[in-house]
Amino acid sequence: VSNDLRLERVYDAAPEIVFDAFTDSEAQKELYADAPDWVVESACDLRVGGRWTISFGPPNGPPARETSVFTVVDRPRRLGYVATMTMPDGTGFDTDLEVTFEEESPGRTRLTIVQRGFPTTGLRDEIAGGWPSILEGLGRVVAARAAGPHRP
């Protein structure tokens, strides 16, 4: 009925760890790289009105770029931003993202991503296809950080 996208994952880590892994530049390579040689650059000004730019892609090709502006920054519970994502054909579109980090039990966090405002269901499905590997990457970062001392 709507062009919204909703994703949920539960991670065995505290909300702070999941929240930081979702946004900090150090973790982004694990989330966005499809191969070890991929170049991932992230600059995140984590405050309301701040900008988050990320580019990622193989070393020999033009990277995908996206730019977001934060509308809600409530560490470690909630994050809101408007993202401009670019498709492989170069066209871009804006969506609203609401990300919540809910502590289900101590050391266990439910991540919910709601992405609204896709121009078409086709675009929503395309982006839905890209999220799983990002959330798996987040799982790897979070597992490593939950197991060891966390250095934000």
Next chain:
Amino acid sequence: MVRYSASTLDRTFAALSDPTRREILDRLAQGPATLGELRRPFDMTLPGLMKHVRVLEAAQLVVTEKKGRTRECRLGADPLDDAAQWIETSRRRWERRLDRLESYLERRKGAST
């Protein structure tokens, strides 16, 4: 002489044993498709589709590549060649057996008349 490995064949035939996965391969035979495009003809959730794609990927029947925010799938044909070669070798073996059976029966027929 036998180029293919048993474990590769196991994975290939296990991956091919599901009608949805065969349909995915049929679709990809027409050209690469993103996960979003692949999902369209199937009444399936994305995690459901991903599960099938992963099985095909593990069997190297499908290769996936991230392109920006999307993921593109295409055929990885080598394991299918191995499966085809295995079927062809088996077919020839059975043909030889049937030929031998036929000539044996011919000889019996000749001996009894």
